[in-house]
Amino acid sequence: MIRLSIPARQALGRLTLPLLIASAVALLLLGKADALLAERARAALGDTLAPLYGLIADPLIRARDSVAEAGHLLALISENKALREENERLRQWQSVALALEAENATLRANLHWIPDPGAVYVTARVVADTGGVYARSVLLAVGPHHAIAKGQVALDDRGLVGRVTETGARSARVLLITDINSRIPVTLEHSRARAILAGTNNDLPRLLFWPQDTPPEEGERVVTSAEANAFPAGLPVGVVHYVGAAPMVVPAARLTRLDIIRVFDYHMAGIEPPESAERAGKSATPAAIFEP
């Protein structure tokens, strides 16, 4: 410890706060000016913490699951009944689906339709919910030689979750479709109209820029659109639900309780984001489509 005279120490003490606040403001501006820097620092921290998160999360998730299981046991009889009914209904749908598949195959054979290339995916566990009040993202723990890259598409068992925005050696961050910076090209399934799905940081993202003559209908399914070459067409996103006059989308994915996510590599080249022209020198990545 360096021994200072009392006045010197007092002066230093008075300077600490302004100095620290000034460096915080500098940090804020630096993070804004050079987004890559913050991203790299976060990826490094994420890499370090991913195994630790796994350690903390594992017993907690197990405890949560066993509590849920106990609840299930209590509801077993009624659930069984509901499932049987649902099974009955699904069996009818299955026959419809099989008939449609057969029809589809014949039609494709007649048209020389070139099928989409199959997608490769990596399954990863969500270890941390790293969003804040004004951000929605999750951290994935992945193996050291993973093939996850920026811009790849994340889905859970029900639908679209978001896209990968940062990758480290052992972790990857996925920006959810509910984040305020998320913009996703979608198709309204019934009218085939195109729209943009914009995150609001609330549970429901909102639809923007749909054609004037085809407003989204309540309950209409929303799927991704291949426009902009950032997503393959037809991934389930959610269902339209009006809140007041604003068409929102209830996400198909369970975004508030994500456990396991599949990250797909659809070999999308991605659009060059519009900002890339102004930001020559910075590498343009598909993830930049998320930036406002």
Added chain:
Amino acid sequence: MPPDLARDVWRRLDTVARAAFPAALTALGLLLFAVPLGLPEQAALAPAFLFASVYFWTLFRPAAMALPLVFVLGMFADLLGSGPLGLDVILLLLVAALARRWRRLLVRQSFLVVWLAFSALAAAAIALSVALTALLSLTWLPLTPALMEVGFAIGFYPLLAVLLTRAHRRLAAAEV
């Protein structure tokens, strides 16, 4: 090792551990709140915890929550989350600095007054956070999550204060 030196080393380790306890507890809490526990509105809980923890320790154990340490904690929170880098640092520093300034007044008051002061401070900090985030991203932000966060911070403080007061008494007892 001669017994005197050994005892000295242990005593020093003990002092360091006690001095590092508040900050370490805060950092650990931040990590815990990031784990997907499936709690409703979990995202709003972490900042509430952070503000409450820094405020409490600044009031009752200022030596263990020095301003540079607050800076480091804010940085840690910023890097963990995905908001603008440096925002939490500024907010935490302001909360800590104001708590430090009012410290002499507040420690003598009843819990209710300390709580009220915290509520005002948290509300102001969160309002500033919304304003700065909106300014940095040049968009209007919905106010509901911010209000929810203020509510969480205010509601969370008594719970945390009970636990932390216990920890604080333990530490104080060990020091005498």
